Amino acid sequence: MSNKLARGMGSFFKPCECRRPSSCPHLYTIRFRNTRGKQAEESGFPTQDAAIERLTELHTAVEACLRQIGVEAIAVWRRLACCDATGRWSAAADVVENHAEQAAAAYSALSTAIEAERAEFRSSTAGDWSVVRAASIKAQRAKEKARWDGLPRREQAHRRTVYASMFSSRPLLIRSS
Numbered sequence: 001m002s003n004k005l006a007r008g009m010g011s012f013f014k015p016c017e018c019r020r021p022s023s024c025p026h027l028y029t030i031r032f033r034n035t036r037g038k039q040a041e042e043s044g045f046p047t048q049d050a051a052i053e054r055l056t057e058l059h060t061a062v063e064a065c066l067r068q069i070g071v072e073a074i075a076v077w078r079r080l081a082c083c084d085a086t087g088r089w090s091a092a093a094d095v096v097e098n099h100a101e102q103a104a105a106a107y108s109a110l111s112t113a114i115e116a117e118r119a120e121f122r123s124s125t126a127g128d129w130s131v132v133r134a135a136s137i138k139a140q141r142a143k144e145k146a147r148w149d150g151l152p153r154r155e156q157a158h159r160r161t162v163y164a165s166m167f168s169s170r171p172l173l174i175r176s177s
């Protein structure tokens with residue numbers, strides 16, 4: 001059996017298979033959403049009233065926690081910017097300097113890493129990445145050649161003819177229409 005409370009407060013039920021769960025001796029389980037929005041369960045409630053009481057308690061706690069998360073998020077924004085009575089936003093003078101320094105340092109570290117990767121990618125002299133890439137291409141070629149060499153002579157000749165004629169009958173430009 002299952003009973004719904006007010007919207008968003010969760011539900012309670014008996015997980016047993018009894019014919020008349022309202023009068024059987026099994027305990028109620030409650031189902032609710034925790035502070036991370038995940039569905040959770042608790043069991044061991046002897047009566048509906050006990051289940052409802054616990055759901056109400058949890059609901060109040062979750063609401064309070066979400067309100068606190070909101071308050072903290074707003075506090076973080078306030079350190080960066082503030083909004084005046086007319087709704088105009090401006091940079092918060094006291095902390096912006098520090099924030100800007102941190103952001104600049106993070107940006108600089110990131111762009112140094114990107115520049116290094118880009119240089120390695122573009123250089124013809126082998127870096128790690130190009131060595132691995134070349135080895136991978138070589139291995140793939142070897143695999144393809146082994147497959148081809150494994151085909152019977154007649155099959156090789158047949159494929160050469162078929163694919164050569166397919167290739168030469170192709171238009172020079174493939175239009176996507």
Ligand SMILES: [Zn+2]
Nearest residue numbers: 016018024026
């Ligand atoms: Zn039962």
